[in-house]
Every structure is written in structure tokens, then in C-alpha cells.
């Protein structure tokens with residue numbers, strides 16, 4: 239059985255521009271303008287503690303879906319693909335409703351918050367990182383909790399948005 243993962247395909251292993259960095263962006267480095275997004279940093283740190291997408295169309299686009307759900311990228315039932323999300327200015331975020339989600343996962347469950355932080359990274363404009371410590375690493379094993387941004391993720395967000 240393969241390790242469960244995010245449904246966003248890995249495309250940066252083919253010599254793309256940003257492959258020299260630990261973080262990657264989507265083609266064209268799409269991001270939200272400051273009018274689309276509000277975000278906050280933890281005092282005395284560079285860690286993003288919260289953000290809010292201000293466009294109503296995006297707020298409606300997060301939810302649990304099953305199988306073929308209309309965006310051309312079907313979800314696949316239990317395990318393997320857990321969720322997928324779209325970069326700016328799309329911002330849709332779809333959990334696979336067939337997973338065993340939990341906020342306190344056993345070894346056979348998926349940590350809801352870990353996957354949420356990863357997919358929100360895509361919503362903000364980060365693509366996958368090849369570094370296992372990064373929240374944007376595409377493989378998300380069942381059981382373990384990985385909710386904190388890695389240094390690589392923070393540097394990537396700073397590069398995209400400034401601070």
C-alpha cells in the first residue's frame with residue numbers, strides 16, 4: 239500500500255525554474271493581492287498564524303467531495319489521494335469525503351488539520367516541496383500529526399508575499 243498523499247500532481251521534478259529552491263510555486267507564481275487576502279503573523283516571529291481569503295467565491299469553495307465532483311480531477315475513495323487544492327486566483331479546496339478524518343487521529347485515520355495546512359499552502363500559492371520536513375511535502379502518512387509550517391514553507395511564503 240502506498241503512502242497517502244495530496245492530489246496535486248508533482249511537476250517540479252522536471253527542471254523547472256524554482257527547483258533550485260526548497261520551496262516551489264505554481265507556474266507564473268500566482269498569488270493573492272493584498273485586497274484578496276488578510277493574514278497575520280505571530281508577534282516576534284515570522285510564522286503565519288492565520289489568514290483569511292476575502293473573496294466570497296473562495297470561502298464557498300472549501301468542502302468535502304466524493305469521486306467525480308465536477309472539476310475534472312476525481313477523488314479516489316479511501317486512502318491514496320486525500321485532498322487537493324487550487325492555486326490563486328482559483329482557491330478551491332476539496333477534501334476526499336471517503337477518508338477517515340479526525341482531529342485526533344489513530345494510526346488508520348487522517349489528521350484533518352495536517353492536510354488542511356498543506357492544502358491551504360496550495361491555496362496561497364505554494365507548490366510541493368521535495369523536503370520531508372516541509373508542510374508542502376506531498377506525502378501525508380496516516381496517523382502522524384504535522385501541522386506546523388517548516389522553515390522552507392515560511393521562506394516560500396515570504397518570497398511570494400513579502401512581509
Ligand SMILES: [Zn+2]
Pocket residue numbers: 244245246356357360366374376
Ligand atoms: Zn499538495
Ligand SMILES: [Zn+2]
Pocket residue numbers: 303307309311322332
Ligand atoms: Zn476537486
